[in-house]
Amino acid sequence: MDFSTKLINWYSVNKRELPWRETRNPYYIWLSEIILQQTQVKQGLPYYNAFVSKFPTVFDLAKASETSILKLWQGLGYYSRARNLHHSAKYIVDTLDGKFPDNYKDLLKLKGVGDYTASAIASIAYNEVAAVVDGNVYRVLSRYFGIDTPINSSTGIKDFKTLASTLINTNQPATYNQAIMEFGAIQCKPKNPDCTVCPFQDSCMARKNQMVDVLPVKLKKTKVTVKYFNFLVFIDHHKKTLFEKRTTKGIWQHLYQFPLIESKKSLTAEEFQLLNFKEHYLEIEVLDYSLYNEVDIVHKLSHQHLHTKFWIIDVKSLPKDAILIKSLTKYPSPVLISDFIEQFGF
Template identity: 45%
Template sequence: MNFSDELVQWYNENKRDLPWRNTTDAYIIWLSEVILQQTRVEQGLPYFYRFLENYPDVTRFANASEDEILKLWQGLGYYSRGRNMLKTARIVQEHFNGKFPQAYDQLIKLKGIGEYTAAAIASFSANEAKAVVDGNVYRVIARYFGISEPINSTAGKKIFQATANDLLNKKMPAVHNQAMMEFGAMLCKPKNPACGTCPVKEGCYAFINNAAAALPVKLNKVKIRERFFNYFLYTDGGSILMNKRDESDIWANMYDLPLIETSSLLPLDELLALPETAAYFGNSLKISGNVMVKKHLLTHQHLHVRFITLSQQPIKIKEGWVFIKVEKAKKTALPKVIFIFLDNFLN
C-alpha cells in the first residue's frame, strides 16, 4: 500500500469543491490561506469572497487603507493577520510589480507568511515540492505513525516536518498536500474520526492500538488571562464618543469605547466610585438604560465586558477619545464585541 496514492485517490473521490482549489493564482491562494488560519472553512468562506470581490488583485489590495481592510476582517479575530496582509500586498506591489510570487524562497520573506503558508502557496500555485504541515497534517501523521512527540515542541516540529517531507509525492506535490490536509479535515478529525471508512487504517498505529483520542500530543502552554473591561457609551444622537486604541494591546489601532479596566468585575457602585471614573465622568454619574455584561473569549484572554450607557457627556475627555459621526462609526473597523453592542444600540 502506498500511503500517498491511497490518500490522493480518496481525495479525488471526496474533496470539497472550494474556490481556491480551482486556480493556480498565488494571490488568490494567499488570500485563502491567511483567512483560513485559525478559522473553519465554513466561517472563512464568506470573508474570502468579500475580500476577492473588493480586492480582485494585489494592486487594489495594496491601495486599500488599513481601516478598510480591518473593517472587512471584522469578526475573524487575530487582526494582526489583516494588517500583515496589507503590508505584504504593498511589498508585492512595490518589489514584484503587483505579481504575487510563487517561489517558496521569496514567499517566506514576506510579512505574515511562515513556513506552512509559504509551502502551501508554492505548492498549490507552482507545484513546488514543499511539504505542507498544518494542524490536519500533524494529526494524520501522528496517528498513522504513532508519533507521541508533542507537535508544538522544537523536536516535534522537526520530526513531523521530516516525516511530511519523506511522504511527499514529488511528482504531484500540490495534489498530495491538498489530500493530506483534506483527509485530516474531513476523515481523520480531532474528535470522532471516521476510522471505519479510512483507506489506510490497516497500517495506522492509532487504529490498531485504539489510540486516536490520545494523538497528537500537544504541550499545554496557553495561560488564559482574565480581564475586566468597563465601557462607557455616550452619544449626542449624531456622534458617539469613541476611543482610539494604541499598538501595545489587543485590537491595536482599532476603535472601541471609553474604557476603564479593573482587576475584577466590581459592583457597579464601586466602579462608579473609583477616582478614575470620577475624573472623567464626575461624582454624580447619570446612567440610562440597562447595564450589560458579556463574556468575550480570545485565544489567550477571557474578557468580561460591561457596557454602561450614559445620559450625560463626560466632564473630561481623555487623550485618545474622539467624537465620531454615527454613520462613520458604522463603517469603522471595530472589535466584534463592540460592533455587536453598537449595532444593537443604534438599531
C-alpha cells in the same frame, strides 16, 4: 500502493469544491491561506469571497486603507493577519513591482507567511515540492505512524516536517498537500473519526494500538486570564459619541472601541462613581449615567475572559473628534463592541 497515491485517490473522490481550488492565481491562493490560518473553512469561506470581490488584485489590496481591510476582516479574529496582509501587498506592489513571489524561499519573506503558508502557496500555485505541515498533517502523520512526540515541541516540529518532506508526492505536490489536509479535516478528524471506512485502517499504527484518541500529543493547555472592562458609551445631544482606535500592543490592535477603563474587579454603579471616570475625561460635563447590562457580558477569547460592562453616559458636549453614532458601524471593531452596537440600537 504507496501512502501518497492512496491519499490522492481518496482526495479525488472526497474533496470539497472550494473557490480557491478553481484557480492557480497566487494572489487568490495567498488570500485563502492567510484567511484559513487557525480558521475553519466554513468560517473563512464568506470572508474569502468578500475579499476577492472587493480586492480583485494585489494592487487593489495594496492601495486600500488599513481600516477598510480591517473592516472586511471584522469578526474573523487574529487581526494581525489583516495588517500583515496589507503590509505584504504593499511590499509586493512597491518593492517587487507587482510580481508575486514564485518560490518557497521568497514567499517566506512576506509578513504573515511562515513555513506552512509558504509551502502551501509554493506547492499549490507553482507546483513546488514543499511539504505542508498544518494541524491536519500533524494529526494524520502522528496517528498513521504512531508518533507520540509532542507536535508543538521543537523536536516534534522538526521531525514532522522532515517526515512530511519524505512523503510528499514529488510529481503532484499541489494535489498531495491538499489531499493530506483534506483527509485530516474530513476523515482523520480530531474526535471520533470513523476508522471503519478509512482507507488506511489496515496500516494505521494508532488504530492498531488503540491510540487514535490520544494522538497527536500536544504540550500544555492555554491558561485563561480574567479581565474587567468598563466601556464608556458617551452620548451627546448631537447624537455623537467617542470611538477610539486601539494603539496598544495586545488584542484588537488598530480596531475601534468606546473609551475603556479596565478595573481589578467587576464594579457596581457606586464603585464606578467612586472610581470617578470624569478624571479620565476632565473636559466632559456629565449630565447622567447608567449601566446598560446589569450582568457582566463575558466575552471569551482563547486566552482571556473579558467581563464587560457598558456604561451609558449622557453628556452636554463632546470633543471635536466625536463621531456620529450613525457612523459607528463604518469602523472596524471587535465582535464584543459590534454586538453591543447592534443590540443597544441607540
